[in-house]
Amino acid sequence: MITHRPPEELLLGYAAGSLPEPIALTVAAHAALCPESAREIRRLEGIGGTLLDRLAPAALKADALDRALALLDREDVAPPRPIATAETRALLPAPVWPYIKGDLKNLVWRRRSADIDTAALIEDGGKRSAILLRVKGGRPVPRHTHRGLELTLVLTGAYCDAANCFERGDIQVADPTIDHQPIAQAGEDCICLIALEAPIWFTGPIGRLANPFVKL
Amino acid sequence: MVSAIATALSLSGAALPGVDTLRKAVIAPAEGASRPSGSSGDNRLERLIRAVATLRDRGAFAELFAYFAPRLKAFMLKGGADGDTAEDLAQEAMIQVWRRADSFDPGRAAASTWIYTIARNKRIDRLRRERRPAMSEEEYAAALGEPERADDAAERSQAETRIARSIDELPEDQAMVVKMAFYEGKSHSAIAAELHLPLGTVKSRIRLALTRLRGLIQDLDK
Numbered sequence: 001m002i003t004h005r006p007p008e009e010l011l012l013g014y015a016a017g018s019l020p021e022p023i024a025l026t027v028a029a030h031a032a033l034c035p036e037s038a039r040e041i042r043r044l045e046g047i048g049g050t051l052l053d054r055l056a057p058a059a060l061k062a063d064a065l066d067r068a069l070a071l072l073d074r075e076d077v078a079p080p081r082p083i084a085t086a087e088t089r090a091l092l093p094a095p096v097w098p099y100i101k102g103d104l105k106n107l108v109w110r111r112r113s114a115d116i117d118t119a120a121l122i123e124d125g126g127k128r129s130a131i132l133l134r135v136k137g138g139r140p141v142p143r144h145t146h147r148g149l150e151l152t153l154v155l156t157g158a159y160c161d162a163a164n165c166f167e168r169g170d171i172q173v174a175d176p177t178i179d180h181q182p183i184a185q186a187g188e189d190c191i192c193l194i195a196l197e198a199p200i201w202f203t204g205p206i207g208r209l210a211n212p213f214v215k216l
Numbered sequence: 217m218v219s220a221i222a223t224a225l226s227l228s229g230a231a232l233p234g235v236d237t238l239r240k241a242v243i244a245p246a247e248g249a250s251r252p253s254g255s256s257g258d259n260r261l262e263r264l265i266r267a268v269a270t271l272r273d274r275g276a277f278a279e280l281f282a283y284f285a286p287r288l289k290a291f292m293l294k295g296g297a298d299g300d301t302a303e304d305l306a307q308e309a310m311i312q313v314w315r316r317a318d319s320f321d322p323g324r325a326a327a328s329t330w331i332y333t334i335a336r337n338k339r340i341d342r343l344r345r346e347r348r349p350a351m352s353e354e355e356y357a358a359a360l361g362e363p364e365r366a367d368d369a370a371e372r373s374q375a376e377t378r379i380a381r382s383i384d385e386l387p388e389d390q391a392m393v394v395k396m397a398f399y400e401g402k403s404h405s406a407i408a409a410e411l412h413l414p415l416g417t418v419k420s421r422i423r424l425a426l427t428r429l430r431g432l433i434q435d436l437d438k
Contacts, residue, residue, distance in 0.1 A: 008426065018401045019338040042315060042325065048336065048398045049329030050379045057245035058293055060303060065242050065281055067306055069274060113331075126254050144322030152368075160369065205401055 002034045004170040011037060015044035020132035022122050022195035025095060026151045026171070029193055031095035033169035048112030091155055096121065096193065099130075107132065113138035118157075123194070130195045135159065135184040142179040148197030150174040152182075159183060238282040245286040262320075262329035269317035277314055286428065287312050288335050294399040295339050305342055309335045339401065379429055390425040393418055 006027055014027045031037040054085070061067075063092040082102030091104065100106040101120045107119040115136040122130040135141055137157060151173055158167045162179040167171055174180065184190035261283065267276035285306050292302035312334050320330050383391060396407050408418040 008423065012426065013398060013403060016401055017340050018397065018403045018406075041429055043330075044426070045333055045336075046326065046329045047394070047426075048380060049326055049332040049394065050333065050383065051398045052291055052332045052379055053296070053328040054383070055287045055290040058302070059244060059289040060285055060289060060306070064244050064285060064303065064307070065239050065278060068281055068285070069273045069278065071307070071311055072274065075314050085419045107242050139286065195291055204400070 001167075002036070002169040004164065004166055004172060005034060005037055005172050005174065008040075010151075010173070011040050012044055015041050015048060020128050021126050023151060023197070025099070025122065025151065026153050026193055026195040027132050028095035029093040030153050030171045032095055032167065039128045049115040056202070080216060091191065092193075094157075109134070116141065128191065128195075128197055133192045133194050135182075135192075137184050137188055137190065138180055138186040140183040143179070148175075149195075150197070153193040155191045155193060157188045158185040159190050160185065165175075173194065235278050238278045241282040242285060245282075246357070260288075262322040265313070265317050265320045265327055265330075266322070268314060269320065277310075280313060281310050284313070284331055291335055291399065292339060295401055297339075301342070305335070305338050309338045310343075312338070321346065336401075382429060386425055386428065390421045390428075392422045392428075394425045 010019065010023070010027050014024055014031075017104065019027065020059075027037075031041055061094045081095055084092075084097045084102035085104065088097060088100070088102055092100075109117045109119045111117055112194050116133045117136075119132045120129065122128070131154060132155075133152075134143075135157075141159075150164070153171045154168050157169065158165060159182045160166070161182045164172070165185070183200075231419050261280065264273075264276040264280050267273040288306035289302045289344050292297070292305045297305060309331070313331060316334070321325070325333075371427065383394070386394070392413055393411075395412070396402050397404075402410070404422065406414055407413075408415045411418070
């Protein structure tokens with residue numbers, strides 16, 4: 001049961017195409033698991049459709065239609081969506097599949113601590129990124145704050161911070177005002193898709209020490 | 217058999233009556249003039265997309281092109297593309313309509329909504345040079361679960377007419393921020409910066425506008 005959904009602003013940003021790629025990926029992955037958000041995005045896209053419909057048409061070049069007709073038989077060079085393995089389907093929502101060519105084997109997990117591994121999906125010079133974060137069941141993520149927007153989508157297991165608990169499909173939005181220490185629930189590993197607008201900043205004693213080395 | 221004949225007919229697209237008219241409509245589009253009229257207008261556009269999907273009907277494509285391509289170009293211009301780029305993107309979006317027509321499901325989206333998502337994705341691909349983590353129509357279908365009832369398409373087109381009207385009725389300050397979000401693909405903070413408004417003001421204007429527009433859709437979305 002998904003109880004934590006993204007704010008309207010992010011759904012609108014997705015529908016309007018204004019979100020940075022890592023944030024858009026996380027919202028799409030959430031919507032693939034959450035019928036309510038998918039429906040809401042569709043409604044907002046309906047407003048986009050209506051607005052497109054109502055635009056004053058702009059004149060095209062004289063040969064526009066003929067050029068289009070001539071192109072219809074050209075073969076589609078866009079790569080088809082990768083076919084995902086069964087393990088990939090079980091863990092990751094469809095919007096993520098192209099980022100690992102449909103196979104979990106293409107994830108490069110890096111050990112961050114005894115309890116935490118990460119695998120990058122999108123790296124953009126460290127400014128914006130999307131990663132998978134895997135936390136051992138029952139173990140905490142170092143206390144941290146954020147210098148930008150952080151979105152967390154739970155894929156397996158569950159985690160709680162001081163205020164709330166999050167399960168598969170739930171999304172948590174954290175911004176620079178939030179300083180939190182999530183703890184994975186006992187049991188299976190908690191794997192999350194995380195989109196970061198700026199690197200997170202650890203604030204706990206161990207975290208502060210680790211900062212120069214741990215750049216998520 | 218029937219589809220073979222229809223295909224053979226439309227393959228000679230240039231000879232079809234009306235294609236010359238469509239050519240002219242593209243070069244000198246008159247606002248609203250080429251829109252299939254009346255409340256069945258959306259159904260007509262939907263039928264044209266189905267004809268492209270099932271019959272590979274070039275005449276139907278030409279008609280869709282005449283209606284949508286000039287609007288797609290306008291959409292790309294609003295998004296900041298120069299004239300040539302906007303024209304290219306409109307072309308690419310229409311080619312995508314031809315290629316992906318079989319994924320269009322009138323029970324799930326109006327024709328204009330489906331084409332809007334194609335255009336939006338093209339714009340992201342080209343102008344921001346980012347990959348596009350979009351949900352495909354099939355993925356939407358999976359996420360949404362049960363297909364909607366057959367008569368929903370008709371209800372939806374009524375809803376769209378009402379939304380169109382209610383956009384006109386929005387206070388100007390609310391209409392402007394919604395249009396900036398969709399036409400220009402601007403974030404709330406980009407809109408705030410451009411209009412020299414506090415972020416909170418932009419957020420509340422958008423919230424008010426969406427509440428109004430969405431309420432209209434939800435009425436018919438039960």
